[in-house]
Amino acid sequence: MGEPEAARDVTFDHLLELAASLAATGSRKILGITGAPGAGKSDLAARLASALAPGTVMCVPMDGFHLSNEILQARGARERKGAIDTFDDGGYAALLQRLRRQQPGDGTIYAPLFRRDVEESIGSALPVDAGVPLIITEGNYLLQDSGAWPLARQAMDETWYLGTDDELRRERLLRRHVVFGKTAEEARVWTSGSDEENAALIAASAFRADRRFRLS
Numbered sequence: 001m002g003e004p005e006a007a008r009d010v011t012f013d014h015l016l017e018l019a020a021s022l023a024a025t026g027s028r029k030i031l032g033i034t035g036a037p038g039a040g041k042s043d044l045a046a047r048l049a050s051a052l053a054p055g056t057v058m059c060v061p062m063d064g065f066h067l068s069n070e071i072l073q074a075r076g077a078r079e080r081k082g083a084i085d086t087f088d089d090g091g092y093a094a095l096l097q098r099l100r101r102q103q104p105g106d107g108t109i110y111a112p113l114f115r116r117d118v119e120e121s122i123g124s125a126l127p128v129d130a131g132v133p134l135i136i137t138e139g140n141y142l143l144q145d146s147g148a149w150p151l152a153r154q155a156m157d158e159t160w161y162l163g164t165d166d167e168l169r170r171e172r173l174l175r176r177h178v179v180f181g182k183t184a185e186e187a188r189v190w191t192s193g194s195d196e197e198n199a200a201l202i203a204a205s206a207f208r209a210d211r212r213f214r215l216s
Helices: 012-023 041-051 069-074 089-101 149-154 166-179 184-192 194-203
Strands: 008-010 029-034 057-059 109-115 120-128 134-138 158-163 211-215
Touching: 008 012, 012 029, 012 041, 012 134, 012 211, 029 041, 029 089, 041 057, 041 134, 057 120, 089 109, 089 149, 166 184, 166 194
Parallel strands: 008 211, 029 134, 029 158, 057 134, 158 211
Antiparallel strands: 109 120
16 A cells, blocks of 8 residues: 555544445455553454454454464463463464355355453354455554564565554453453553553564554
């Protein structure tokens, strides 16, 4: 798309119009939404999918490619789950390339889904029909330039970087960690440690996004 837009405040309705235009092109499009942990990526993707016409959109999150807890434990990385090296970036890139090539009449492609209640990914949990014109994928590392992340980016037609007030973002993360089983102290340590390190890495890649915005 050329040079990225400067970050600006936008309404949900504006983003819905942009997503609808991608879905209406008549061919498979992939929209990537990225941002720091707690920025609201998953919520935005879900809202867009609910607001668009039925059968025109499918969400395929990057989080389905979390490495298993068993692998992370063996590598001594369990306490950093969510860091860039705790994902199967090659698997994610390969799936997006498959989705990019999927044509009407082709068979269903099955994607994995991350379940926060069990902290593990479930394979082949998201069926993607070939007739769905728009795939929305969201996750932390869509704009990174290491490993297989650039191959994933190549499969996307457009990328959005979602900025959010840091205080609000940290409050969301604290609540999320507690809801899914951490103590208040464990949530505080994780939010101020691993989550913040990841957020800094992600923010440094924001300039690569096609559009940068804050949802007003």
